[in-house]
Amino acid sequence: MSMPPISLPTIRLKPKANARAIRHGAPWVYDNEIVTDRRTKALAPGSIARLADAENGFLALVAVNPNSRIFARVLDRDEEADIDRDWIAARIKAALAHRDHLYDAPFYRLAHAEADGLPGVVIDRFGDTAVLQPNAAWADARADLFVEALQSVTGVSNVLLNGSGRARSLEGLTDQSSLLAGSITAPIPVQMNGATYIADLMEGQKTGLFFDQRPNHAFAQRLAKGGEVLDVFSHVGGFALATLAGGAATAMSVDSSAAALDLATRGAHEMGASDRFETRKGDAFDVMSALFEEGRRFDVVICDPPAFAPSKPALEKGLRAYERVALMAAKLVREGGYLGLCSCSHAADLEKFRTACNRGIGRAARSAQLIHTGFAGADHPLMPQLAESGYLKALFYRMMP
Template identity: 35%
Template sequence: MAEIIIKAGKERSLMRRHPWIFAGSVERVAGRTKPGDTVDVINPRGELIGRAAFSPASQIRARMWTFDTEQSIDHAFFKRKAAESVARRARHPALSAQDGVRLIHGESDGLPGVIADRYGKVVVLQLTSAGAEKWRDAIVAGLVQATGCDAVYERSDSDVRGREGLEPRVGVLHGELPADLSIDENGIRMLVDVVGGHKTGFYLDQRDNRLLTRQLASARSVLNCFCYTGGFSLQALAGGATSVLSIDSSAPALTTAQRNVELNPQLDATRAQWWEADVFEALRTLRTEGRKFDLIVLDPPKFAPSASHADRAARAYKDINLHGFRLLNPGGILMTYSCSGGIGQELFQSIVAGAAVDAGVDARIIHRLAAAPDHPIGLAVPEGEYLKGLACQVG
């Protein structure tokens, strides 16, 4: 097996069990390697630290599979890791009854570059690292064995694959997809487009926050921005909102959102309005019209994929939150989110606080919001805490 020898002083993060080895931390590579190959990781004293997947095209030159020096990286390893991840979710009382669950969450489950989401009897797999790519067959076999699913569909089409020197890959890996796929999320039926939808087809990380929206929406007028297929909107309707205005720039997403309302006849569809528009422009239009709302949800796409984009992203977050605060009635609640890895929790709160000051409102945090528990954060990998949010009440 080839070896990666770590530079002196660069092994500290590995000693804390952080799984990434950056190119600048590598003294040299001994032996012949191909992308995705398993390599021994050797500290500056010549001692074995563990085993990693090699990725010559990426600035993250290797990702640790294990810190157990006795552990072999083979088909059995991936089947066991998949089974352990699935079992952890099955034991969680808030997840065991859900139709839609993230089964594997990358580094947090000890499988860097592997994302697996279950929607009913379909598992959607996303592989974003060279090591995960190499072990695709073992990972699929492990998921099929652990879940008994009818189908596995690959959605390895995220931009991050390009940094690993990998081409996009999509398609059925096991079984056959149903014509229509839907899940029940806390009593609401939602369609999931695993082929053409965002990410793996749905935003499972916001499940708990959608339920909180439902609990807060009673007798309130609601504005849902960047609504996608209406997850927050339908939960607000279920919670007794007097009206829900939902805005998104995607006509297909809004069409699916309206189909979702039809799937839930217990909801009052007359209270829902759908608006295809650029959210930034729509917020200004609503302000000009003098509209006001009791509950506003701002769940934008990723404005800052990395720290280098943080300044531009901060301006965008400031803009939408400023207008959000200005559109709230006294006592109203702003539920605002960032899924940008380049924007940390402290910076995000500072941006929202600045927006409240500029809007001329007094606001207080009543809830700190994060991803659902099937999206765990490894203590050694704080970068995994990508989704952060605040529920702020004004007046």
């Protein structure tokens, strides 16, 4: 799949494009920064090219997609690099070394795209199984090389390609998932923070489980000891099962997906916590409204919704949705209790998200202390030159008596 560097095509930045940003580590080049002609537009999505500045000075080897707003993604700053199986394996090996320092068991995000030197590539590991999500054309075209590299470096037997997600559609890629190696016959139990989650890798959301919330689950455990917990937008049990493992008296999971709640119920059973766990299926806003009318109140309420602001055009609408979540959730927290509000929206930065949450709490006629700000775990590293790699925010408030 790779080509000798000497035979690679060259694409050039426009004279006013910021070549210095690329030299200083910026990973993306947008379509309006590239000199585009018939030749560059004809490059196959996923092909490798040399990126040069306006004076034709070499900047980096890049993966090209003329169909994407992100025209080029930086792969390597070595002009002689060969983007082959060994190159991919070396990046995975470096990523694995970091995770081996962090975790005793092989359940984590193994590769976090640009931050791990694999632009657009997400790999989650579930023991003997890896879920590959190639969100860039270059990686999608080399899925077979990723399988070989994953198996040689990690020893996994099973590799699933997950084709879902907005990022793939922006690259012009299909949304089909497929088993690339081995077999997956059933959902996989995952131990995390003392809780047992059941991850459905074939039919579940994203790659089957959200590893990114691990440290925020752990913080919530400390708040919930002996208390009653409400986990809204719970997916497969998220915060609810974590708090039960940490000593919560009871926990309720709310989600619109019956399948996700079934997996959460299975997880509670595996933990021996079925008698302390309940679920409620429905629209999160409708359920929160109903719980308020029923007079239900909780010691800890945590809301971890999907991305309400996945892009800049959706930002204002998304912030209003986060404000509404905060308003409704704050009303369900007992005095002196705790409220956790999360966002995985790239477009809503921490300041905007915090402002929306604060406004919602104020509209609920509640006063609160902001006691903790959480982010994704260390298996989701942030690339300093790419703000989008630090998407997850979690705000924890104490609701004042």
